[in-house]
Amino acid sequence: MHFALRLSLVAGLLAATATGACASLESYDPNQEGAAAYTLSSALRPGAGFLCSDLELHFVYYGFGDDLHAEVSSDRQTDGSLFVFVSGSHTIKLATKEEKTAYFRCAGWVDAAGRSHGIELTAEYNPTVVVAPRVLSFVNGTLVADPVGGADGTKGYWWPAGAPAVNEIDISSLQGSVGLRADRSGLVTVAYGPGDSQVSFRSWRVDATPALVVDGADVPFTPPEGSIIATVRFADEVVPGVFALVSESAGTLQYFRTDRSNAVSAVVPDTGIMRYSRNPDTGHVQIVGTTVHDWDVDGTGTLVSPPLPPLSEGYVPWTVSANGAAVSELSQPNNLAENLRIPLSYQVAFVENDGFVGREAPSTPCANRNTCRAIGEHYLIGALRSGPQRYGVYYSWPWLQEFVRPLIVIAPLP
Amino acid sequence: MSLASAAQAQTAFHGQEIFDLSRRSIDLAESQLRLHQANERFGTMYSHVAITSRWAPGEFVMSDGTRLGGNLARNQILLGGGGGDTEEGLFFLGLQLDQVAGVGSPGQGEDTAENSKLFRPGGVSQFMSYLGGSFHGVQASAGMLRNEMSISDLEVNGYGTFGRAGSVRPGAPADLQTADYNPPDSLLFTLYDNHTGAFLSLAYGSQEERTATEWMGQTSYRFEHKSMGIQNVRFNLQPLQYYLPEWLGLPFASIARYDRPLAEMASQMDTDAAKRTTDIQIGADDVLEAGLRWRVLLNKADDFRVRVAELGYVEEFRAKRFGVLFGARAMTVNRGTGYEPSAEAFLKGSFMRASAEVDRRAVPSWFGAAVSYSYNAPESQTFIALPKAHVIGLQLVYGPTELARPLVPLVRAVESRKARNRSSEDD
16 A cells, blocks of 8 residues: 655745736725716616716714705706706714714706716815705806805805816805896896885896906886885896896785886795796796796786695605705605615606696616615605706715715606 | 736626626535546545646726726645555545635735725635545545635625725615625535546535624624535536447536525515526547547526537647647637637646556656636636636646646546556456
């Protein structure tokens, strides 16, 4: 019998072969904020895209919750593209039951071909409130005309059309109501004076600085005899040289035009009014409160307050946003975490013609809902409309944490 | 010039795909079969050290879509020896390592805070130490098999992309919570009958089940030990003798039943258990006694559609104690998107011993070295079946080259076996 045990341990070989290098890996930026975006991008339904870069929300482990609030503001630009600004908050609960709220801002635009682009927000401060700013698109860019930044709360955003980032712009000179000029070269404000019972319309534009500069002489306006301009809620330029405003007093609205000698009046049965604006498609004044009121100020003068559509069983009551979109959600509890829910479907309603029209909306921006669910949670935080096209804005919160951040996704709605 | 720049079209290394292929490829039970077959061929276990390394240049697709040039390597190491012969009594022992790893230099230096942020290519592996013996031509072995086979070992995150794993926050689907799963270690028992070529392997170890635990209003899932039992069983039959007409060569058939990686199920919320699938393979080596080989592989999950059809040829030249083996094969491969071409070739040189230590058994080599090249090979024994990959292989063996898995699995061992059989008849 042969016996030749010739086992020799060459332990070093084990390590030597395992670590040899042949080609160098290039340097890699460990900032993996793009992890969720890269994974999600291939799962999105056609036309969907990211509205901004990842949100810098640093949640601690075992902190979770689905308490989300957001306002989506937008305006269609002259070239057909759509500027979108999102302000929101996300409240989580820690294991100690303590709550922590993180605020976020996000801006982006959807080009005429339907592709979304993120815009970098350069503000050097942390937001502490959810705002629904007025967004006004000019021929050369878009102005976020309410204070959204700055230590003194006087900074808005100016976005030159197509630029990758927005600039902060001092808007402290804008007081009261603002609206668009007829040629969309700038904006219009209105101030009391110079005479008693008079108001003056002032035109502005944004120069290359960028800064707001007065553009032309003020246009004084004296209301018709017997009328009083109380609180100005809205003002704009209807056609070149013709200005209009909406005055409100104790729930009674009056619409004045500088080329007319009489005012149009209406009573709005709503005590929770958030926004006055002009519908660019119809020319009507839209008043958003607990519902959306449509006032045909330059036509019949009638104010229509259509009721919100009836909800299907299981949906929560409508939430009306300042931009006029109503959203309702159908969800179920997340059995794996008591502070989370799983949206199953949404209904989104807009005023179309004389009434609200509600439609089903997907619960995620993905082509396949389960794919999105495997990547993270998705909540529809707002909706908007640009002409016939409707969009949903989703908050996408990845399951992987520490290195990945929430995302804002905009997707076409049926 | 690096391997990475040598290839015109860079193969993309997607984390989930590499992980899935690695889990299907690394299989030390199959290596044990090769050891048994070599023991039968030589009548003993010669001392051996074998290093097999195959490399594919390509690009690691990182979690944010960034692509980093590098290499993917499959490293296999054998170390062992024994005493005695398979008929009268043989004792043997050894170690085996099988690994798939990303290879590169950044981030692999000192473990500083700055370096810790860099991408460090990881690797998945199996390691086994074993003891065995043989008597009257029946071999048996027992080994401890250790798995480093979790997706995070490969530095792949829960989304299936290369990069830091991160944790999964509460409320995530159960499949995602348990995606980073390392199969339990095993005791691997094998039995091989020299006379029939029948091989049976049995892995025994922890039976794990996915369980849920609740804490602070949230449910967490993980795999937990439930009992001890048989994890998997494999049977293989390849007689190394001519029971059939010699022109049929050495037929082989195998059935492999394996679980699909759990991570593959991550997007399927309602699936609680891993699916299992079965490969069926038939073929023959050394057909017509001319070094020809054919093979067909069918998969149950594909309704037994042909996934691989292969034709190969191998030729051996001898000059005194020097031997040269050349082989090549062409395949058509269907990975679900239609049939694609594949080709492999290798060249092996060896220096033979003067004589065998066991009478009337084959004479082994002292040393052997081999190189290989493969394109788009569905090969899982010495690399992974990575589509469109250009793979370069190198093998260095001290001891019988038959102990190590060949760079390209083509054999031409019949002539020496025939000679041995004739010699046996003469006696």
